[in-house]
Structures are given as structure tokens and as C-alpha cells.
Amino acid sequence: MAKPESWRLDAASYPASIELQTRFQDMDINGHLNNVAFAALFESGRVLLNREVRPLIDRPANERTMVAMVEINYLGEGNFPDPVTITSGIGRIGTSSWTIVQAMFQNGRAIASCDTVVVCRTDGQAKPLRAEMVAELTDKLVTPANP
Structure with a gap:
């Protein structure tokens, strides 16, 4: 993974944030x-973001979402006992998948930064995202503070 763009290292670019011990x-x-x-700290941030996307909760019984790829870019050392802040947002929305982009601050x-591709499957096959899910994901798009 190449060094992240400068906006990725600005917490103000992300719509969701959580401090974790x-x-x-x-x-x-x-x-x-x-x-x-x-990886576990980034996962907690992703879960927070996904819980804010209501159509994931209200999805049909035959629809599943799964992580297809996770890429972590380690930028510096983290230390115990200091807490970290995980910031998260949607970086890209595709036909049947989306990318969650995150940064970790201490x-x-x-x-660190992290990119995760999440795929939506219905009846075991990739299917286009429902319109209401696209709308909710769009509301969580990152807004680069320093593009």
C-alpha cells in the first residue's frame, strides 16, 4: 500500500469516530x-460504521455482507496504555460492494490507515446493492478535508 494521501491522515475527513482503549x-x-x-481496533471502527447504516440491519434474510479484502498501512508505532481513535467512512460505492476507509490516531x-472492501451477496451470489443501502452509504462518504 502506498503512503496515504494527506486527507486520509486528517480525522476531520471521516464521518464516524470512536475512541478505544x-x-x-x-x-x-x-x-x-x-x-x-x-486489525481488531480497525474492525471495531468498521462495526460502528456498519451499525449506522440502517439498511444493513433491515436487510432481507437471504442477503449477506462479507469482508473481501483488508489492507492495513502501518505508519507509526502504537503504544499501551494510550487509547486510539479510529475514524471511518465510505471511500467508494460499487455495484455490489463498497470500500470502508479508516485511519487510526494516537x-x-x-x-495507520486501513481499506476494507465489503461485498453484498444475495442467495450466494454478488447482487447489486439495494437503493436504500446506496443512499445510507452515500451519507457516510468521506469528505477530504485536504484533497
Whole structure:
């Protein structure tokens, strides 16, 4: 993953944000947050964003969403016990998928970014997103503060 564009490192670009406490068990042998902790913290941010998209809750019984790809760009070291802020938004809406873009901040600096592709499947096949889901996802698009 290439170095993120500058707007990706500005928390104001994202419509959703959550502060999460780091844990002692998140540390690696060097005393920094390990890569599994980064992934789990980003996952918590994605869950928050997805819960704000109501049509995911009201979806038909035969519709499923699944993560197709996660890409994390480690920009700096994270430390315990300092909390992190995960910012999230929609970066792209496709026909049957969307991309969640995120950044992780600790003590005022960006320490990672993450892109996740989520695919919508109905009856086991990729199907176009429902109009109401597209509308909700559109409301959560990132707005680059420094394009």
C-alpha cells in the first residue's frame, strides 16, 4: 500500500469516530501495539460504521455482507496504555460492494490507515446493492478535508 494521501491522515475527513482503549495484551515483544491489535481496533471502527447504516440491519434474510479484502498501512508505532481513535467512512460505492476507509490516531498522530472492501451477496451470489443501502452509504462518504 502506498503512503496515504494527506486527507486520509486528517480525522476531520471521516464521518464516524470512536475512541478505544488499548490493552496490555495488544503489545508485542518490543512493547508496541502488534499487528493483530491494529486489525481488531480497525474492525471495531468498521462495526460502528456498519451499525449506522440502517439498511444493513433491515436487510432481507437471504442477503449477506462479507469482508473481501483488508489492507492495513502501518505508519507509526502504537503504544499501551494510550487509547486510539479510529475514524471511518465510505471511500467508494460499487455495484455490489463498497470500500470502508479508516485511519487510526494516537496522541494526535496518524499511526495507520486501513481499506476494507465489503461485498453484498444475495442467495450466494454478488447482487447489486439495494437503493436504500446506496443512499445510507452515500451519507457516510468521506469528505477530504485536504484533497
